[in-house]
Amino acid sequence: xxxxxxxxxxxxxxxxxxxxxxxxxxxxxxxxxxxxxxxxxxxxxxxxxxxxxxxxxxxxxxxxxxxxxxxxxxxxxxxxxxxxxxxxxxxxxxxxxxxxxxxxxxxxxxxxxxxxxxxxxxxxxxxxxxxxxxxxxxxxxxxxxxxxxxxxxxxxxxxxxxxxxxxxxxxxxxxxxxxxxxxxxxxxxxxxxxxxxxxxxxxxxxxxxxxxxxxxxxxxxxxxxxxxxxxxxxxxxxxxxxxxxxxxxxxxxxxxxxxxxxxxxxxxxxxxxxxxxxxxxxxxxxxxxx
Amino acid sequence: xxxxxxxxxxxxxxxxxxxxxxxxxxxxxxxxxxxxxxxxxxxxxxxxxxxxxxxxxxxxxxxxxxxxxxxxxxxxxxxxxxxxxxxxxxxxxxxxxxxxxxxxxxxxxxxxxxxxxxxxxxxxxxxxxxxxxxxxxxxxxxxxxxxxxxxxxxxxxxxxxxxxxxxxxxxxxxxxxxxxxxxxxxxxxxxxxxxxxxxxxxxxxxxxxxxxxxxxxxxxxxxxxxxxxxxxxxxxxxxxxxxxxxxxxxxxxxxxxxxxxxxxxxxxxxxxxxxxxxxxxxxxxxxxxxxxxxxxxxxxxxxxxxxxxxxxxxxxxxxxxxxxxxxxxxxxxxxxxxxxxxxxxxxxxxxxxxxxxxxxxxxxxxxxxxxxxxxxxxxxxx
Numbered sequence: 001x002x003x004x005x006x007x008x009x010x011x012x013x014x015x016x017x018x019x020x021x022x023x024x025x026x027x028x029x030x031x032x033x034x035x036x037x038x039x040x041x042x043x044x045x046x047x048x049x050x051x052x053x054x055x056x057x058x059x060x061x062x063x064x065x066x067x068x069x070x071x072x073x074x075x076x077x078x079x080x081x082x083x084x085x086x087x088x089x090x091x092x093x094x095x096x097x098x099x100x101x102x103x104x105x106x107x108x109x110x111x112x113x114x115x116x117x118x119x120x121x122x123x124x125x126x127x128x129x130x131x132x133x134x135x136x137x138x139x140x141x142x143x144x145x146x147x148x149x150x151x152x153x154x155x156x157x158x159x160x161x162x163x164x165x166x167x168x169x170x171x172x173x174x175x176x177x178x179x180x181x182x183x184x185x186x187x188x189x190x191x192x193x194x195x196x197x198x199x200x201x202x203x204x205x206x207x208x209x210x211x212x213x214x215x216x217x218x219x220x221x222x223x224x225x226x227x228x229x230x231x232x233x234x235x236x237x238x239x240x241x242x243x244x245x246x247x248x249x250x251x252x253x254x255x256x257x258x259x260x261x262x263x264x265x266x267x268x269x270x271x272x273x274x275x276x277x278x279x280x281x282x283x284x285x286x287x288x289x290x
Numbered sequence: 291x292x293x294x295x296x297x298x299x300x301x302x303x304x305x306x307x308x309x310x311x312x313x314x315x316x317x318x319x320x321x322x323x324x325x326x327x328x329x330x331x332x333x334x335x336x337x338x339x340x341x342x343x344x345x346x347x348x349x350x351x352x353x354x355x356x357x358x359x360x361x362x363x364x365x366x367x368x369x370x371x372x373x374x375x376x377x378x379x380x381x382x383x384x385x386x387x388x389x390x391x392x393x394x395x396x397x398x399x400x401x402x403x404x405x406x407x408x409x410x411x412x413x414x415x416x417x418x419x420x421x422x423x424x425x426x427x428x429x430x431x432x433x434x435x436x437x438x439x440x441x442x443x444x445x446x447x448x449x450x451x452x453x454x455x456x457x458x459x460x461x462x463x464x465x466x467x468x469x470x471x472x473x474x475x476x477x478x479x480x481x482x483x484x485x486x487x488x489x490x491x492x493x494x495x496x497x498x499x500x501x502x503x504x505x506x507x508x509x510x511x512x513x514x515x516x517x518x519x520x521x522x523x524x525x526x527x528x529x530x531x532x533x534x535x536x537x538x539x540x541x542x543x544x545x546x547x548x549x550x551x552x553x554x555x556x557x558x559x560x561x562x563x564x565x566x567x568x569x570x571x572x573x574x575x576x577x578x579x580x581x582x583x584x585x586x587x588x589x590x591x592x593x594x595x596x597x598x599x600x601x602x603x604x605x606x607x608x609x610x611x612x613x614x615x616x617x618x619x620x621x622x623x624x625x626x627x628x629x630x631x632x633x634x635x636x637x638x639x640x641x642x643x644x645x646x647x648x649x650x651x652x653x654x655x656x657x658x659x660x661x662x663x664x665x666x667x668x669x670x671x672x
Binding site: 107116210219255259260262 | 328329455458487488492494495516519520529
């Protein structure tokens, strides 16, 4: 029983990391229909930026804030310099542009920062919390709280604010959105900035657990993308559910079956879900009116 | 007037072209400065650039300056092969250093053997020099030797039953296989055999299973990069109090920093003299070479030396030594190969090299030093 609890806690820790990564995908996807494969690089920039700012002597909150703002600026610049000029290109071309951007950001980070692995201490110390024979690192709670807060903020943004609704409208039909007076260009810039900021928040929170280096972005993007697909791309609740499910599943497989098959089992499950429910677990059914 | 101009231009061109045409000893290198093995290839490339500069400032080799032709293959064997061919055919180098990973080294080896150009690899895999190929040498220990060094220490402690948790990356997977194959010779049973993927954030489930395995006396973690640091943190988080052994893949200050000094306390691993430069006895044969390299590297780049940079240091030292003994600034590749094979007692940062026709690695177990982490630093285990 203590083992099960331990596996679940481990799974929730990893799952919260995946969920935070997956949440970043939802905004850009909602605004433009583009899966942004540079999302993992935003996470890396958030983590690396914070690590270097802390190493330079800044207090943790200020370092984190700087890294998040800096990464948001990179997101806006990515939209302005690479995505906006290709407006009107098919979505697939835009996705390929984001892959190119990811490679560029990785190379730039390797030159600008360095190629070593970095980490900074957890925000509430490093001593594990003990609970009914199982242990949990305090930073895991930060990550879970971060995922929950980000989700809540996103949900409020999309359902309760005019700007959030404008993002959804732009996603649904850019032409109609601009006809009713929505500045779709500004919405796109906002989406990239926000998405980059969420990626950076994820990076700030998970680095004490996962550590970071200039080349960790690709693997992070893949995990986050898998979680987002599992839950239903474009749905914040789906991202949260998909991430947590994927994390718990991996931990249970590693604990009870074999760590050799951990990744295989989770990816087989994703294939099954996508084959049976192509919209993901919580994705909206879309009907195209002809 | 025009003729004058033409003549002047021709003279200028001749003057510019002349130094390149003079005897300069060209050394080729293809390393993974970027890509997944960038953390290894980067210090290797920096080391080569620094040392070539130092050698040239001190008058070069045989009175001729060295010229380093270095390509970044990104750890991709296809690129490595292309660059190796370019180094031989276009750049006309006397020898090739490189191959940050075993994969790229094997790709370069096929070119070097075909074109008969001496090649010194910086990668760990035993298959690079076993079976021995005439033109291929390497500087790092093999992962099998790391396993043997660790098991030797376990045997001395009376440890006979261990658990293993290995990375599934090339390094971890290869070392796991080697350790499993030599364990029996040291009377060691591997009773738990877990693994993790390179990007994993948490190894608690695997370690919980190891903790629940009956009668384990120690745990070994063959791995590279962030994985072993996460394993070490999770190990303490779960409160496992068995001795923990790490591999030479994480032998560097970064491992202690990433794990946290209090978590890494008591961890043992096989490392090189480079890690304990200041603790080497005054009469230690490697002391001079190790301290000189460390001071030069830290002085230039302001980052700690790594074992990988040390591999590049040793490869260049072996090559320069062979060139000097061979005595020709434009050496015949076969003569140079024979000079490398005749290397004897060459003191490097990794160990003391003596090659022979049957041994193109030139190191034995004594080159590894078993180290224990104490108070955030390395201490040699007596």
